[in-house]
Amino acid sequence: MRYIPLCLSILLIPCGIALALHFPVWGGLLGGVACLAATVGLYDLFQTKRAVLKNYPISARLRFLFEHFRPEIRQYFLESDHEETPFSREQRALVYRRSKGIEGLRPFGTLRNVNAVGHEWINHSMVPTHLGDGEFRLQIGGPDCARPYKSSPLNISGMSYGALSPTAIEALNWGAKLGGFAHTTGEGSISRFHRKHGGDLIWQIGSGYFGCRTSGGGFDPDMFSMAAAEDQVRMIEIKLSQGAKPGHGGILPGAKVTEAIAEARGVRIGQDCISPAAHSEFSTPDGLCNFIARLRILSGGKPVGLKLCVGHPWEVFAMVKAFHATGITPDFITIDGAEGGTGAAPVEFADHKGAPIREGLMLVHNTLVGMGLRDRIRLIVSGKIISAFDMCRMFALGADSCNMARGFMFAVGCIQAQVCHSGKCPTGVTSQDPSRYRALVVAEKHQRVANFHRNTLFALKEAVESSGLRRPQDFTPDHLMIRVNSREVRSAASQYLWLEPGELLSGRVNHPAFEKYWSHARADTFEFTP
Numbered sequence: 001m002r003y004i005p006l007c008l009s010i011l012l013i014p015c016g017i018a019l020a021l022h023f024p025v026w027g028g029l030l031g032g033v034a035c036l037a038a039t040v041g042l043y044d045l046f047q048t049k050r051a052v053l054k055n056y057p058i059s060a061r062l063r064f065l066f067e068h069f070r071p072e073i074r075q076y077f078l079e080s081d082h083e084e085t086p087f088s089r090e091q092r093a094l095v096y097r098r099s100k101g102i103e104g105l106r107p108f109g110t111l112r113n114v115n116a117v118g119h120e121w122i123n124h125s126m127v128p129t130h131l132g133d134g135e136f137r138l139q140i141g142g143p144d145c146a147r148p149y150k151s152s153p154l155n156i157s158g159m160s161y162g163a164l165s166p167t168a169i170e171a172l173n174w175g176a177k178l179g180g181f182a183h184t185t186g187e188g189s190i191s192r193f194h195r196k197h198g199g200d201l202i203w204q205i206g207s208g209y210f211g212c213r214t215s216g217g218g219f220d221p222d223m224f225s226m227a228a229a230e231d232q233v234r235m236i237e238i239k240l241s242q243g244a245k246p247g248h249g250g251i252l253p254g255a256k257v258t259e260a261i262a263e264a265r266g267v268r269i270g271q272d273c274i275s276p277a278a279h280s281e282f283s284t285p286d287g288l289c290n291f292i293a294r295l296r297i298l299s300g301g302k303p304v305g306l307k308l309c310v311g312h313p314w315e316v317f318a319m320v321k322a323f324h325a326t327g328i329t330p331d332f333i334t335i336d337g338a339e340g341g342t343g344a345a346p347v348e349f350a351d352h353k354g355a356p357i358r359e360g361l362m363l364v365h366n367t368l369v370g371m372g373l374r375d376r377i378r379l380i381v382s383g384k385i386i387s388a389f390d391m392c393r394m395f396a397l398g399a400d401s402c403n404m405a406r407g408f409m410f411a412v413g414c415i416q417a418q419v420c421h422s423g424k425c426p427t428g429v430t431s432q433d434p435s436r437y438r439a440l441v442v443a444e445k446h447q448r449v450a451n452f453h454r455n456t457l458f459a460l461k462e463a464v465e466s467s468g469l470r471r472p473q474d475f476t477p478d479h480l481m482i483r484v485n486s487r488e489v490r491s492a493a494s495q496y497l498w499l500e501p502g503e504l505l506s507g508r509v510n511h512p513a514f515e516k517y518w519s520h521a522r523a524d525t526f527e528f529t530p
Contacts, residue, residue: 005058006041009034071418082112086339087406087416091386095410098455099448119483122392122475125468134461135180136471138401140235142331142376144293146301149200149234152181153460153472154391154453157340157382157403158204158239158307160188162252162261162273163420164409165437167445168429171412173199174442175449184403187239187275190227191264197446201232204307205295206239207249208275210265217274219281221298223266228299235303236295237334238288240279243357243383244341245349246309249277256432285322285523293328305332305380309340310360311353313513314528317521320367325523329376334403335360337383357383358397362496363513365398370504370514388459395472396480396492411452412445 016031037058044050044057052060066073075085082088090111097104112119141148156176161169163186170193176183177199185194187206194201205224208217212224228236241247252261252273262269282288288306296304310316323329337357341350355363361381368374381394382403391402406414413427420430428437464472467479477493484490497511509515520528 002056002059006038006045009037009041009058013038075416086384087386087410092410092416094387095407095452098459099411099452101451101455104455104459115483115486117483117485120393121481122389122396122463122467123479123481124466127468129465129468129470131461131465131470134457134464136457136460136464138378138473140305140332140378140401141303142329144296144328145303145331147303148331149182149303151235151401152179152453152457153401154456155182155202155380155401155403156184156408157336157405158184158186158202158237158242159405159409160186161191161193161264162188162256162432163430165425165428165431165440166191166193166260167437167440167442168409168412169193170196170442171440171445172408172449173197173201174446175408175411175453176200178446179450179453181453182234184237188261189264189266190230190233191260193260194264195232198232200234202235202237203228203233204237204239206275207277207279208265208273209281210267210273213266217276217280221294224295225298228295228302233299233302235305235332236299237332238279238291238295238304238306238330240306240308241311241336241354242307242341243309243336243338243354245345246311246336246338246354247277248345248349248353250275258432284525285318286326288319289322289326289328292330303331305330305334305378307334307336309336309338309354310363311355312526312528313363314517314521315526316363316367317514317518318523318526320371320373321521322523323373323377324371329373332378332380332400333364334380334382335364335399337361337381340383340405357381357394361394361397361399366497366499366511366514367504369501370499370509372502372505374501388456388463391456391460391472392463392475393480395475396477400473407456408449408452411449413440 012034013031016027016034019030020027041057044053047053082090094104136153137150138153139148140151156172169191173183173194174197177197182200182202184202185204187204187208187210189211190201190203209219211227212220214220254270254272257267257270257273259269265273267273282291292304335357337360338354339356365379368377378400379398380401380403381399382405385391385394385402385404386407394402409429412429414429415427417426419425423431423433425431425436428440431437460472469475477498478491480492481489482492482495499511503509509518522529
């Protein structure tokens with residue numbers, strides 16, 4: 001039975017020849033198809049690389065065909081509206097509607113099982129507020145910052161030019177300009193496509209020091225000072241790690257380093273672009289503090305912050321102890337959840353490295369509160385945030401602002417094909433192939449970026465009003481309710497442990513993570529100390 005397709009194709013060759021004597025077109029077509037199939041089948045039969053092809057010539061190729069299109073078949077025909085792989089159809093549809101300005105109302109009630117364990121909601125008020133424009137501008141810049149930034153509560157998370165196409169970068173930055181919010185560059189630095197439309201930038205400085213590096217890969221203060229002085233650059237973000245592959249580093253092969261990428265990153269065309277796993281400018285918590293202070297001076301007093309995915313708790317504790325000991329604090333900390341990540345990463349890192357956003361945020365928030373530093377430092381979160389409810393949840397757990405990457409990718413046309421690393425993105429969002437990325441029309445897509453931001457903030461405003469509050473930062477753990485089993489609902493305030501202001505300074509700590517690790521952290525080292 002397994003050889004029937006091969007035998008049939010061989011037998012059809014003479015049939016095609018005979019048919020061609022009376023019906024040349026049809027006979028030729030049949031004979032040609034049969035010859036092609038027989039050739040493929042014979043190749044399958046005698047090749048030695050794939051056992052399934054050898055045992056099932058021709059027919060086994062259907063397996064590889066269906067396997068190739070399996071993600072698309074699953075996404076378009078089989079998955080439910082709420083199945084997150086990694087974003088559900090409902091989440092993607094929400095972004096598409098809001099980016100196009102289409103009404104986002106739903107008839108006939110919720111589609112979710114509100115009695116399922118883990119279901120969450122935000123409590124509303126019988127005396128809702130009525131707010132104005134709902135921009136909710138937030139000032140970022142501590143006492144040592146001479147040029148604070150009035151930030152939107154929702155900005156674009158770091159995605160480098162090179163990971164994203166030039167047209168995608170243009171559309172995102174133009175949309176940010178139109179909507180009055182900020183665009184984080186990613187560690188690939190500031191490209192000509194970031195500068196083209198003049199949107200506010202958060203310049204991310206990674207371990208490769210792209211855009212401000214010496215020929216040997218070290219930090220160049222003069223180059224940094226020159227780029228940081230640009231009016232378009234509003235904040236500086238030192239990237240320590242990212243959610244997709246924390247502690248890993250990376251490399252952009254020289255074959256992919258084009259003229260524009262080389263120009264932005266300060267490397268040679270065709271040269272491997274290496275991001276080490278760790279920074280070379282500092283190796284201790286107090287060294288990090290000194291680097292923060294140095295960048296703040298070199299940038300002319302602009303806000304300087306950190307980005308990290310939380311790993312060892314004692315490293316976070318050591319860092320905050322250094323803030324307290326040196327008196328040097330970042331203006332903001334961006335906490336990336338392990339569920340985040342727009343770039344390619346090893347499976348083990350994507351699935352099993354780093355703290356999820358909820359746990360990471362609460363650890364950093366609690367540590368800063370316990371050391372009496374929370375008022376000096378803004379907390380920004382990123383990682384699978386799509387809707388206004390996702391933002392409300394983060395505000396309730398301690399965040400001041402939110403960043404979003406994949407949501408804005410959807411806004412410019414991403415369809416979650418999950419081939420970002422291949423260069424064959426079907427919509428041109430992550431491709432450097434001109435024939436692909438030119439299909440992304442910047443003149444249209446930038447408007448969708450601005451629409452999505454505006455409509456999401458409008459939904460956030462309605463959520464704030466319905467809870468009787470005046471700004472998103474007024475959400476507390478008491479507003480966030482979580483079903484913990486079939487008969488019990490608890491607030492985040494009662495389900496998790498929260499430190500009191502200054503509690504760590506007093507020495508009285510009632511929290512297992514701090515009881516176990518706090519005494520093993522020092523301001524002069526990231527290592528676990530006895």
